[in-house]
Amino acid sequence: MPKSASRNPLALLAICLASLMFGLEISSVPVILPALESRLQGDFKDLQWIMNAYTIACTVVLMATGALADRFGRKRVFLLSILAFGLASLLCGLADSTTFLIASRAIQGLAGGAMLITQVAILSQQFREGRERSRAFAAWGMVFGIGLGFGPIIGGVILALSSWSWIFLVHGPLALLTLGLAISGVQESRQARAGKLDGAGIVLLSLAVFGLTFLLTQGSTLGRSSVMTILLATLVCFIAFIRVETRIPQPMFELRVFRNRRFSGALLGSVGMNFSFWPFMIYLPIYFHSVLGYSSLHSGLALLAYTLPTLVFPPLGERLALRFEPGRVIPLGLFCIGLGFVAMYAASQLGAGNGLVMLPGALLAGIGLGITNTPVTNTTTGSLPADRAGMASGIDMSARMISLALNIALMGLILVAGIGAYLRRSLSGVLDAGQLRNWAEQIAAGQGPAQGMQWLADGSVQAALAHGFGWVMLYGGLSVWGLALLSAMTFAPWRRPELSAPAPCSGRR
Structure with missing residues (x-):
């Protein structure tokens, strides 16, 4: 075995640990938001920004990192991003205010985005043989999915055994271990004629x-x-x-690629998954905690019904795409996500207070995402020439992060509006709009009745929150159905059958 190949297992382990850390910082934090709200004295907007600071920062750095890594060395940028992620995680764990935590999360997001994009570049460069490459990408995708899927329960367990700060502090030793493995295993590579930074x-x-x-x-x-x-x-x-x-x-986004129906149809799939499924996971712990009365640990366990199918069903999605073409499978997966949201909406209205009635809808949404995710990734990177695969991956990741950031904010806006509508209907007399919004935001953050709201202590707080969540679930279902229709019309397999033929994807020969 060549010396360089013998280092590949260490490199793969480092990349998998880095992807695990990145995924955990998206999915484990929502479970601790109610604890952060009470212990750091934050409001509803603070909770949104604790998540959005990470996702927006990731988006900012994704495309820039690719160009920098090509020019200065992928291993060098990867090592720097791991170190920065570990240090930023320590800052998050030591935060004593929401302002400091939001700033630290932004730094963590910058490092996380750089870490994510260099993982893909190193995998593509260091694992070139067909079978080894396929196994490497499969292992990376599985670990990344574990980080996203099991993050809620991991967060709940850590919070039950210790304090919220260890959700972040645990990444310190993990980053050191990842750094050591990357130094030993990852080979340095750079592009001889790297493009200019846009x-x-x-x-x-x-x-x-x-x-x-x-x-x-x-x-x-x-x-x-x-x-x-x-x-x-x-x-x-x-x-x-x-x-x-x-x-x-040399643009960051070469806009001509959007004329490719396969690429654009798959990109709408990327947007659809992050338009509804992932941003809603930020708010589900509040629903479980404040409407259903679950603890943080129980909220994490309940979230497994939502996230576990995303780990189990990707192989089925890939097989379906090979048999029926991505142009049919991606819209179908998005439709399934929407169906899950509509089912959750119906369950929340008919059986508020009972978590079991939410289970079928949560499972349907997770199955839909599991079916959609792999065909989307393979189609976006496989529908363009090989020399544009990096840009295709960057556009895909940017579309996901931008959709996630915007819909975290938009779902929060809809949640507050739904709670406000319930309060307005329940109150008699003239209402002060500013005070009504303040009450709605306090309820949305999972707070109990505040001053002036004591009359709501008889269960109306939970009813108002359930009503607001109904609006969010309905929005999630209808919006992803709209994107499913757009994706189907963009692929248009019935009109241009040649555009639906499976494109060769790297790592799958």
């Missing part, structure tokens, strides 16, 4: 995403003139981004 595109897209997210979370507290100013600035940034990407020789 700094203008990165900045403009990041400002546009941040501006829209800020409006969704903070718009209600701003005056009309401030809202219009931020909205105008966001639109200007987005239009400028499109203009820049069409004019520079």
Whole structure:
């Protein structure tokens, strides 16, 4: 066995540990949000930003890291990102305020995004033989899925045995172990003629995403003139981004690739999964904790019904895609996610207070995501030429993170609006809109009746929260159904059958 090949198991172990850490920081944190709200004295907007700071920061750094790693060395950037992730995780665990935690989460997200994109680059570079490559990508995808799928129960167990800070502090020793394995196993590689960094595109897209997210979370507290100013600035940034990407020789997003029906149809699948399934997981622990009365540990166990199918069903999704083509399987998976959300909505309205009635809908949504995820990834990277696979992967990851960040904010807005509608209907007399919104946000954060809300202590708080969650579930179902229809129309297998033929995917020969 060549010396370089003998280092591959260590490299794969390092990459898998890094993917585990990244996945855990998305899925384990939602379980501890009620504890963070009470112990750090945060409000509902703070809880949203604790999650969004991570996802937005990941989006900001994804495309930039690919270019930097190609130029300065993929191993070097990977090692730096692991070190930065470990240090940022320690800062998160030591936070004594929501402001400090949000700032630390942003740093953690920057490091996590860099860590994620270099994992894919190193796997592609170091594992080139067909069978070894296929096994390496399969192991990486499985561990990444374990991090996402088991994160809620891991978070609940840690919170039950210790404090919320260990959700973050545990990544310190894990990062050191990963760093040692990566130093020993990962081979250095770089691109001889690396492309230039699209700094203008990165900045403009990041400002546009941040501006829209800020409006969704903070718009209600701003005056009309401030809202219009931020909205105008966001639109200007987005239009400028499109203009820049069409004019520079080496753009971050080569917009011509969206003319490829297979690529665009699969990308709508990426957006659909992160439009409903993953952002809703941020709020489900609040539903379990405040409506159903579950502890953090029980909330984590309940979330397994939602996340476990995402680990079990990807092989079925891949087989279906090979037999029936991705252009049919991806919209079908999105439809199944939507069906799960509509079923959860119906269950929440008919059997509020009983977690078992939510089980079929949660399972359906998880099955839909499990069926969709693998065909989406394979189709986005396999529908473009090999020299554009890196850009295809970057666009796919960016679409997922942008959709996740925006819908964390949008679902929060819908949740508060639904709770406010319930309170408005239940109250008699003239209401102060500002006070009503404050009450709705307190309820959405999982707080009990505050001053002036004691009359709600008879169970109306839970009823208001259940009503708001009904709105969110309905939105999740209808929106993903809309994206399923768009994806099907984009693939259009009935009109252009040649575009639906399975494309060769790296690692599957």
